[in-house]
Each structure stands twice: as C-alpha cells, then as structure tokens.
Amino acid sequence: MDALLEHVLKANGGLDHWKSLSTLNARITYGGPFWEFKGHADFVGTETVEASLQNEHIRHVQESTGRTTVFDRAANRVTVSDADGRVIETLDDPRRTFAGYTPETQWSLAQIAYFRSYATWHYLVEPYIFSWPGVEAYEVEPWTENGETWRGLSVTFPDSIDTHNKTQLYYFDPAGHLRRMDYQPDVNGSTPVAHYIRAQESVGGIVVPTERHILTRTEDRTPDLSWIPITLELRDIKVS
Numbered sequence: 001m002d003a004l005l006e007h008v009l010k011a012n013g014g015l016d017h018w019k020s021l022s023t024l025n026a027r028i029t030y031g032g033p034f035w036e037f038k039g040h041a042d043f044v045g046t047e048t049v050e051a052s053l054q055n056e057h058i059r060h061v062q063e064s065t066g067r068t069t070v071f072d073r074a075a076n077r078v079t080v081s082d083a084d085g086r087v088i089e090t091l092d093d094p095r096r097t098f099a100g101y102t103p104e105t106q107w108s109l110a111q112i113a114y115f116r117s118y119a120t121w122h123y124l125v126e127p128y129i130f131s132w133p134g135v136e137a138y139e140v141e142p143w144t145e146n147g148e149t150w151r152g153l154s155v156t157f158p159d160s161i162d163t164h165n166k167t168q169l170y171y172f173d174p175a176g177h178l179r180r181m182d183y184q185p186d187v188n189g190s191t192p193v194a195h196y197i198r199a200q201e202s203v204g205g206i207v208v209p210t211e212r213h214i215l216t217r218t219e220d221r222t223p224d225l226s227w228i229p230i231t232l233e234l235r236d237i238k239v240s
Contacts, residue, residue, distance in 0.1 A: 011176025013206035039106035071117030134158035204239035
C-alpha cells in the first residue's frame with residue numbers, strides 16, 4: 001500500500017475499523033445554483049441519507065416531500081419514488097445516458113438523482129474506498145495554496161465503481177485529513193472542479209467532512225472563487 005494512503009487511512013479511523021462498519025446515516029443539506037441550472041431547483045434542500053460503507057448503494061429521502069431516490073450500482077439502476085412508494089422515474093445503466101452531454105445540457109429527474117447519488121456516496125466512503133480491490137492509489141506532487149502545502153494522492157477507479165471520472169486527485173494536510181479534491185465529471189462535459197472540505201468531525205471512530213464547497217477551476221488549476229455551484233452540509237451523522 002502507498003505510504004501516503006496508509007497515513008491517510010490511519011488518520012481517518014484506520015482500515016480495520018472502516019471494514020467493521022456497514023452504514024452511514026446523515027441529514028445533508030444541498031445548496032448552490034447548480035441544481036436549478038440543470039433544471040431541478042427543488043434539489044436544493046435537506047435530505048436524509050443512508051449509505052452503505054461496503055458497496056455502492058445509497059438512499060436519499062427528501063424531507064420536504066418524502067421523495068425517495070435509491071441508487072444500487074450492483075443493479076446499475078437509479079429509482080425515484082414518491083412519498084407513497086410509487087415509482088416516478090427509473091433509469092437503468094444511467095451513466096450511458098449522458099453520452100455527448102455538455103455542461104449546458106439539462107438533466108432528467110433520474111439523471112440528476114443519479115449524479116447526486118453516486119457523488120454523495122463517494123464523499124461518504126472516501127478515503128476507505130481507496131483501499132478497495134481494483135482501486136489504484138499513489139502519491140503525486142503536492143499542491144500549495146494560501147501558504148499551505150498538501151500532499152497529493154492520485155486515485156484511479158475501476159469500471160465497477162461509478163464516480164466522477166476514472167482518475168482523480170486528492171490533497172491532504174499534514175495530519176492526513178482531506179482538504180481538496182480535483183476531478184472533472186464525465187456526466188457534465190468534464191467540467192474541471194476544485195472541491196474543498198471546509199469542516200469535519202469525528203463520528204463513530206471515523207473522520208467525516210461536514211461542509212463541502214464545490215467550485216469550478218481554471219486552466220492553471222486555481223479555483224474560481226466568484227461563485228459556489230454546489231454546497232453540502234452534513235448533520236446528525238451516525239455510523240453503525
């Protein structure tokens with residue numbers, strides 16, 4: 001195992017402890033103009049989330065309406081249901097439906113539910129997922145920002161895991177805690193993203209980021225601070 005990854009896993013709860021856990025529950029408030037831009041302004045708000053920590057499966061329930069989204073990677077399907085359990089929309093093999101899309105393309109209900117699902121699941125399972133079979137992780141050059149230098153980890157995911165794009169960069173402070181992620185979502189025309197962790201807390205023996213700001217970035221990889229397309233705030237976190 002890469003030395004930086006070993007340091008990061010130890011700093012965030014330890015590999016053996018992560019392996020002993022099954023589920024993370026939280027209330028997540030999603031914000032930012034991105035959701036309206038994609039045609040779904042009602043995706044701003046608070047949802048209760050239940051994420052598996054051992055396979056790519058996540059369930060969202062919108063607190064204001066009871067609308068439920070389930071993404072199951074094993075079935076390769078996203079399903080959106082109303083509060084009474086009636087299926088509103090379902091999508092099999094959702095990733096293929098984004099072929100040819102640009103950053104300006106609006107999404108269907110199932111597509112935006114899929115994006116939120118796989119992205120949120122990743123955020124909740126990192127960095128443990130970096131140790132999974134088929135995932136390749138190794139240290140790369142550091143990144144310096146605002147007088148701080150963060151060690152870099154390049155992570156390449158297998159096709160069996162849905163994520164923003166195949167290879168992503170993660171930057172960690174000296175304590176081994178995540179500060180920034182760089183990626184470019186395939187589903188959104190490969191828009192370059194700088195994703196920041198603004199706050200975190202220890203819950204059930206693991207470190208969970210509780211405030212995220214997701215920005216676009218420029219050609220020189222500096223973030224565009226003029227707006228924040230997506231925000232996430234986590235509360236009432238429980239692991240079991």
